[in-house]
Structures are given as C-alpha cells and as structure tokens.
Amino acid sequence: MKYLLDTNTCIRHLNRRSPAITARLATHSDEDIVVCAVVKAEMFTGAAKSTNPPKTLTIQQAFLDQFLSLPFDDSAAMIYGRVRGELEQRGTPIGPLDMMIAAIALANQVTLVTSNTREFSRVPGLQLENWDST
Secondary structure (H helix, E strand, C coil): CCEEECHHHHHHHHCCCCHHHHHHHHCCCHHHEEEEHHHHHHHHHHHHCCCCHHHHHHHHHHHHCCCEEECCCHHHHHHHHHHHHHHHHHCCCCCHHHHHHHHHHHHHCCEEECCCHHHHCCCCCCCEECHHHC
C-alpha cells in the first residue's frame, strides 16, 4: 500500500510534534510513501513565511526529496472537477488545495495520511488514515 502525506502530517513530523507520525513513518520504506506537488507548494509557502526561510526550506527539501512526488495531472484534474462539483451541489465543499490533494490521491489510488479527516472524509472513495491518532 502507498501513502500520500498531507501537509499537516509532514509538518508535524518535521517539527517533532507527533511521535506517533514519526514512529509510523519509520515502519514504512521510502517507496511506500509519496508526496505531491500541492503539498510541496503549501510547505514551501510556510518556509517562505518562517523566521528562517533558507533553513526551513533546506530541512523540508531534504525530507521531501526522499519520496516520489506526484503531479496534479490531467487525470487528477478530471477527478477534481467531478468531485468538487458533487461536493458543491451537496453544499459540503472542501478547500481548493485540499481538493487537489484528494484528487491526486484518488487518481493514483493511494491512501491519504492526514489529521484533517473531518474535511477529507467528505470526498467519496478517498482512503484516509490519521497517523497522529494511533
């Protein structure tokens, strides 16, 4: 099984705020873990706004470079449009960046690892795990 790390999972691990996430990461090979371009964009934005952008970016890149990075491609775009439309019609949309992350996970048939299960659980068919609660 492959796991796509959400931004909050990466940050909690890097900031040493979740021993549970760090322990769970240690049980998987780098090949079992993926990230995506949208998560990287969110993290790099955080680095730019940090008190020490060069240091934060270096730490983030060293961590993220261990894993395959999935793009937001045409398949994800098609899923994004369909699912976002469904959620909006139901009156239960999620944020556009989270929707992009969910679409990438669905397009690549990977499980999304996030502590934001409340929002992501609205996405039909999305496999979720919260490693922070284990």
